Amino acid sequence: MAGKFELQGRHGKSRVRVSRVWRRPAAAGGHVIVEWSVAVSVVSDCLPSYTSSDNSAIVATDSIKNTVYVKGKECTEVVSMEEFAVILGRHFTSLYPQVSEATVTIVERPWERVVVDGKPHSHGFKVGVEKHSTEVIVKKSGSLLINSGIQGYSLLKTTQSGFEGFVTDRYRLLPDTRERIVATEVTAWWRYPFEHVSQLPSKPFCFTQRYQDVKKVLSETFFGPPDVGVYSPSVQNTLYLMAKEVLMRFPDISSIQVRMPNLHFLPVNLGSKENPLVKFADDVYLPTDEPHGTIEATLSRPMSKL
Structure with missing residues (x-):
């Protein structure tokens, strides 16, 4: 006092x-x-x-x-x-x-x-x-808390992404689509289960290797198989699947928080009916991150908090 x-x-x-x-x-x-x-x-x-x-x-x-x-x-x-x-x-x-x-x-x-x-x-x-x-x-x-993370992990795929069936009201202008570019810059934080210094492994735990492992799982889940990919119905669903795969793959991670801004690639249509300079055909885009959507979530094992 x-x-x-x-x-x-x-x-x-x-x-x-x-x-x-x-x-x-x-x-x-x-x-x-x-x-x-x-x-x-x-x-x-x-x-x-x-x-x-x-x-x-x-x-x-x-x-x-x-x-x-x-x-x-x-x-x-x-x-x-x-x-x-x-x-x-x-x-x-x-x-x-x-x-x-x-x-x-x-x-x-x-x-x-x-x-x-x-x-x-x-x-x-x-x-x-x-x-x-x-x-x-x-x-x-x-008592001990160890959180690790990744910042600035930019990911993009040119197809296998859509967004449809969302709220329709007087404010909606965005049409349904099953074909779009999806791009993001992932920020993720995950927590290790060690709660006391006495719980740290006697054999050095390779945190750096686990970081590389998590990074690999995040990207593999985002992209899907190299020949066919995987369809993303929303950034929310993709984020959840990425976080879920990390927890399923690594029992030494107790929770993970993921933030994925939706960086937009807007279709370009230029001209008029009389003078169509550019007619969009899933080819020419205007990339922009201002403004951008922000999607984030935390996935935890029972009794785990991040």
Whole structure:
């Protein structure tokens, strides 16, 4: 309490950019590089720093920033961003008696290994597009939450999509269709079932591989078989099937939240009856994302919350 009021505070450091290289020999897969933007936020018993001039319990945000680099140096073996976030969270909640909780958020810049003459390069990389992200919450009690996600995953198919049978009223202008382009930029977050640091596997759990697995399942479900595809009656239905397939395929994921804006490709018709410049025949479109539809949902196993 601060006088007549209840005071809660937290502090930390955001946008701490760190890159780590593990220089493995080519026979062991070659070098590994990661580039992360790290944010750390701690709940700390340092309320006198807010209400008076007593800063004695504050872990300075500069010290928090320095810790990110120290822990990066100490990781002599390759770690995933989820593992690194747990390392940071456990550090702050165990080293400092006044810190009761740490939230660590990391977004990765996706450096991908290049392929030269059909072979993965031992130390050559290019920047990808979609981003792997994580948010980890560690409490002093050992309580743990691990969420991982993907951002900016752009998917499009030129057929096998429609939208019909929706509400008809005075505001409706959109006609029914069974033939359209469907495009989206997927953002997904999924939660792992580990609720305490003691539940983390003794054998390192490959969060990075699971991220790649989820990414693959999302795209395969969206597109369907390569020769015939799969029909999508709505973005809502496709989103649900994508989320459902992730939970069915991976029992170590307890829930998943998916957001899929409907990025529009509008048919182009130009001209008049007397001068038809462009007559649309499922060929020429105006791509636009302003405005765009927004569809999102969360799918969970029983007793699971995201």
